[in-house]
Amino acid sequence: MSYTDQDLKYLELLSTKYPTIASACKEIINLKAILNLPKGTEHFLTDIHGEYEAFNHVLKNGSGVIKQKINEIFGNTLSQKDIKSLSTLIYYPEQKLEIILKEEQNIEDWFKITLYRLVEICRYVSSKYTRSKVRKALPEDFSYIIEELLHEQSDRQDKEEYYSEIIKTIISVGRAKEFIIALSKLIQRLVIDRLHIIGDIYDRGPGAHLIMDTLMNYHSVDIQWGNHDIVWMGAAAGSEACIANVLRICCRYSNLDTVEDGYGINILPLATFAMEHYKDDECLAFMPKAIDQDANEKDAKLIAKMHKAIAMIQFKLEGEIIKRRPYFNMDERLLLHKIDYKEGVITLNGKTYKLKDTYFPTIDPSNPYQLMPEEKELIEKLKSSFLNSEKLQSHVRFLLSNGSMYLKYNSNLLYHGCIPLNKDKTFKKVKLDASGKEYSGKSLLDRLDVLVREAYFNKNDPEAKLYGMDIIWYLWNGSDSPLYGKDKMAVFERYFIEEKETHIERKFYYYELMDEKVCNMIFEDFGLDPKTSHIINGHVPVRIKKGESPIRANGKLLVIDGGFSKAYQAYTGIAGYTLIYNSYGLLLVSHEPFESTIKAIQEEKDILSTYEILEQEAERKRVKDTDNGKKLFAQICDIEMLLDAYRKGLIKEKLAKQVV
Numbered sequence: 001m002s003y004t005d006q007d008l009k010y011l012e013l014l015s016t017k018y019p020t021i022a023s024a025c026k027e028i029i030n031l032k033a034i035l036n037l038p039k040g041t042e043h044f045l046t047d048i049h050g051e052y053e054a055f056n057h058v059l060k061n062g063s064g065v066i067k068q069k070i071n072e073i074f075g076n077t078l079s080q081k082d083i084k085s086l087s088t089l090i091y092y093p094e095q096k097l098e099i100i101l102k103e104e105q106n107i108e109d110w111f112k113i114t115l116y117r118l119v120e121i122c123r124y125v126s127s128k129y130t131r132s133k134v135r136k137a138l139p140e141d142f143s144y145i146i147e148e149l150l151h152e153q154s155d156r157q158d159k160e161e162y163y164s165e166i167i168k169t170i171i172s173v174g175r176a177k178e179f180i181i182a183l184s185k186l187i188q189r190l191v192i193d194r195l196h197i198i199g200d201i202y203d204r205g206p207g208a209h210l211i212m213d214t215l216m217n218y219h220s221v222d223i224q225w226g227n228h229d230i231v232w233m234g235a236a237a238g239s240e241a242c243i244a245n246v247l248r249i250c251c252r253y254s255n256l257d258t259v260e261d262g263y264g265i266n267i268l269p270l271a272t273f274a275m276e277h278y279k280d281d282e283c284l285a286f287m288p289k290a291i292d293q294d295a296n297e298k299d300a301k302l303i304a305k306m307h308k309a310i311a312m313i314q315f316k317l318e319g320e321i322i323k324r325r326p327y328f329n330m331d332e333r334l335l336l337h338k339i340d341y342k343e344g345v346i347t348l349n350g351k352t353y354k355l356k357d358t359y360f361p362t363i364d365p366s367n368p369y370q371l372m373p374e375e376k377e378l379i380e381k382l383k384s385s386f387l388n389s390e391k392l393q394s395h396v397r398f399l400l401s402n403g404s405m406y407l408k409y410n411s412n413l414l415y416h417g418c419i420p421l422n423k424d425k426t427f428k429k430v431k432l433d434a435s436g437k438e439y440s441g442k443s444l445l446d447r448l449d450v451l452v453r454e455a456y457f458n459k460n461d462p463e464a465k466l467y468g469m470d471i472i473w474y475l476w477n478g479s480d481s482p483l484y485g486k487d488k489m490a491v492f493e494r495y496f497i498e499e500k501e502t503h504i505e506r507k508f509y510y511y512e513l514m515d516e517k518v519c520n521m522i523f524e525d526f527g528l529d530p531k532t533s534h535i536i537n538g539h540v541p542v543r544i545k546k547g548e549s550p551i552r553a554n555g556k557l558l559v560i561d562g563g564f565s566k567a568y569q570a571y572t573g574i575a576g577y578t579l580i581y582n583s584y585g586l587l588l589v590s591h592e593p594f595e596s597t598i599k600a601i602q603e604e605k606d607i608l609s610t611y612e613i614l615e616q617e618a619e620r621k622r623v624k625d626t627d628n629g630k631k632l633f634a635q636i637c638d639i640e641m642l643l644d645a646y647r648k649g650l651i652k653e654k655l656a657k658q659v660v
């Protein structure tokens with residue numbers, strides 16, 4: 001092997017990490033060992049829509065995998081009742097321990113048995129990882145002792161005694177409770193190696209901010225932005241139209257707690273404005289969809305006023321964007337000037353419709369898109385609250401750093417919505433700015449990804465920032481948006497017009513055309529191997545009740561929106577999917593509805609999940625077959641080169657630190 005000056009410079013740098021022949025050899029051996037381990041398990045979830053409790057439960061129970069593992073180990077020796085209790089303890093150790101400590105007669109005995117069982121499960125679920133990886137996952141306080149228990153030598157004479165001595169000590173020093181919690185969390189942690197969220201964390205359900213907190217503390221996660229995430233990202237960046245949309249949806253679902261308590265955003269200005277301008281208006285079309293138990297009718301009436309007030313502001317702000325960005329091609333969504341305010345009707349596509357609600361106190365018919373000064377003042381106040389919410393800003397920064405428009409991961413292509421296509425199954429070309437430049441397929445998603453980041457980060461260039469924010473709004477509901485995938489969002493029509501024909505939102509051709517050939521075209525455009533790849537989407541609930549299947553295009557496309565969102569469960573017939581990709585292949589888990597965390601703990605009610613194997617590997621997949629494996633290979637090559645350079649005398653070993 002011969003080396004250029006550049007190579008030697010790099011190897012010199014690398015030698016600071018592996019300063020001796022021995023250390024380089026050791027690393028090569030370690031990395032090669034990792035390559036041969038089974039591939040880590042990936043879990044895919046999508047369209048969680050604020051359903052924090054159900055989401056949290058499937059993370060804790062590993063989408064049912066933990067109970068399966070317990071059955072594999074103890075199926076023949078424990079009753080189903082005990083398996084249920086042990087599972088609940090692993091899912092909710094803190095809460096379950098509290099109950100057990102009150103009820104259990106012989107707590108020492110219980111601790112002893114439980115610790116043995118947990119160690120057994122830990123050993124089982126950690127067997128496919130290296131010691132070093134397990135060590136990194138261990139809580140600091142207990143890392144040494146857990147390692148001892150997991151890897152106690154089988155040739156040790158006094159093994160049993162040594163083992164039970166450790167457990168006895170843990171109990172006698174009063175640390176059993178903490179130890180159980182640590183082991184339970186370790187088990188939860190080890191069954192999911194990587195979590196993929198295919199978008200739509202936000203809206204409808206009440207706990208999006210809690211889901212975000214959980215994701216931020218999760219060991220390994222990526223997110224593909226959904227339309228409902230991007231609109232919150234736009235709001236956090238300061239897009240007024242996105243702020244209005246976010247608040248409108250929160251009012252619609254009576255979900256202002258996320259905004260107020262979750263993000264500390266003051267909505268009093270909106271309430272005051274709404275009470276003043278819609279004082280005598282019942283705002284019937286704007287009554288919230290679901291009102292939580294503590295809220296009363298009076299609250300609902302106030303929310304309806306706020307809902308209407310912010311919806312009208314939204315229509316005006318959107319009008320401004322559509323006018324300043326003619327290349328968005330959304331003129332058809334300019335509706336306010338099509339209203340005949342005297343007659344209370346609107347004419348759309350040549351047909352005149354009666355409006356359900358004709359009270360528009362904030363609209364000047366001669367200039368309907370103009371915000372009133374009070375509306376302007378209100379949106380300014382709201383914007384300042386969104387920009388100053390530390391929590392929201394930190395969540396959105398996390399979505400930016402761990403998320404993207406799409407992700408290629410272990411030969412799967414992950415994105416929330418779709419890729420715009422023409423009717424003839426070719427990529428649709430989309431113009432994003434006045435230059436007339438066209439983007440399609442991967443280049444479209446790449447460009448949008450950059451613009452989203454610019455909207456948030458480019459504070460020095462107000463023009464570029466505003467453009468980025470308008471693009472985010474476009475991604476939320478634009479007529480060629482890959483995150484939205486429908487020709488329009490009929491928000492105005494659904495509030496104001498009875499005739500259902502006006503409510504129709506036509507889905508992109510993508511959703512009818514995706515056969516194997518189109519999938520292959522997409523794989524090629526994204527640089528993926530059509531033979532081994534899959535596309536994984538969310539966004540469109542799978543109507544299982546109507547005979548739809550999540551498996552499309554001969555298994556190349558998997559649509560896994562199974563309806564975590566309660567609002568969609570009647571429609572899908574289940575309560576969400578988890579796609580699992582482990583070393584044996586791909587399987588799809590369908591979840592039954594989750595009742596509540598309280599019932600899961602007190603009554604040990606787990607989610608019932610059914611498994612379907614989608615693809616089985618002929619040979620177990622190893623780390624070397626993964627993207628990470630490829631990176632490790634490259635690292636090994638580099639270190640082998642370093643080793644060669646050491647041996648040829650081109651680089652000197654650094655045996656001890658030199659004091660200069």
Ligand SMILES: O=P(O)(O)OC[C@H]1O[C@](O)(COP(=O)(O)O)[C@@H](O)[C@@H]1O
Nearest residue numbers: 200227228252486489490491505539
């Ligand atoms: O059920 P709602 O609140 O009226 O929402 C319906 C709106 O949500 C959308 O379905 C978008 O949300 P999804 O991404 O969850 O599909 C729009 O197409 C539609 O206008």
Ligand SMILES: [Mn+2]
Nearest residue numbers: 200226227539
């Ligand atoms: Mn969606």
